[in-house]
Amino acid sequence: MTEAFDMYALANALESLRLANQVADHSVCQWQILSLQGQQLRASNGIATATTRLDQAQPLDVLILCGGENLHNRTDHADLCQELHHWAIQPIELGAFGKAGWLLAQIGALDGLRSSLPEPDPSLSFGAFKDLTPVAAPFCIDRQRLTCVGPQAVKGLMHELLARTHGRGLIRRMEKHAARQARPLQPRHNAPEKLQAILALMNDHLTRTLGIDELAEAMGISRRHLERLFKRNLGCSPSRHYLYLRLQQARQFLQAGKQPMSDVARECGFVSLQHFFRCYRQYFGAHPRDERAPLQQPRSLTA
Structure with missing residues (x-):
């Protein structure tokens, strides 16, 4: 995560994982909230959240970037880009929520892959994005890349990720549980x-x-x-x-x-x-x- 991250997107992701564990009645997934320095970060709504240093994380299968609204427009994230370059060549799934996906595009992590990206800011120069393949869908998983257009699409992205690893039967049970609660x-x-x-x-x-x-x-x-x-x-x-x-x-x-x-x-x-x-x-x-x-x-x- 980065400063001013999207709390709505993070909550949607974690709630899907929590519900999967509850419905399965055992731990089918675990999560860590990470940042480069491991400091406390504030969401865009001001809520403070503790994090763990990325280099002190437990072994990862999936790493998803949850950033602020203008993360991809900042010029002071060289360290973050360097870390993303490192993880982009690792045998894990790498993704981003919402406009943070444009940061993956900027480092070339989405080249030649289908992706779901939100409307870009006018300040972005598209000359470097000729290898992007955007799709008309709220979320997309192509090989080891995960993207979605915004916080409301996070739930669909997480459900698809869980279905790939634990089967669609789990997702149907999660949806039935949510329907009963509603x-x-x-x-x-x-x-x-x-x-x-x-x-x-x-x-x-x-x-x-x-x-x-x-x-x-x-x-x-x-x-x-x-x-x-x-x-x-x-x-x-x-x-x-x-x-x-x-x-x-x-x-x-x-x-x-x-x-x-x-x-x-x-x-x-x-x-x-x-x-x-x-x-x-x-x-x-x-x-x-x-x-x-x-x-x-x-x-x-x-x-």
Whole structure:
């Protein structure tokens, strides 16, 4: 890290790593916060963070630069560039968040590789960047280089990095955990205990959904009694509310990550994409693909 680093980008990265460890229930990754001198650094929002000297770091698999907004425009970072040159030839993955990626471009670490870089500052001279291959995507991993356009794209970059080393199953579990944590509290504080138990059972079975008769049997009540509970307290049928829960989870999955539509539909208990698309449009008035974050347009670098 450097002085005035982007705290938002750092927090997004560390939270992804922390959640991966929590969901896996063991340590799948470790991290160190490093700087050239090992001094305390202040983020752009003024929060101070302790760091460890880079030359005293534990062995590294990945090194990612998190810098300030104008890091690539400074003229007093010769030591940093020298260190980056050193790490660029090591057998590790080297990356940068946001505009810090332009510093990697300046030292030639991105030459001949695809990269995701944010809009460059007008002060940059593009003559030295003829070997860059920018892509229209929020983040990019090409061989041993990792780049992203800004702090909001950091999460996607970290998820892709984790998926490469630990499998996409871990990412799906992370996204499901995040979706559960973001689920609003159901209006059940005055609901009968039986209804509260049914709602909890529904939330626990959003992938392999339970039939209405199965729910009633599990609660030891008749189907008719179960339907009356929902109509009286929630104003809808049990099947309608169940569908609402599944669609809400699907929407959170779509907004949170890059899962294929087919995986989202399956994780939320839909037997076919066509059925998922139809239900989603009827409920939200939009196609599921509309929830995806739009990709950035390619940048044209001219001299």
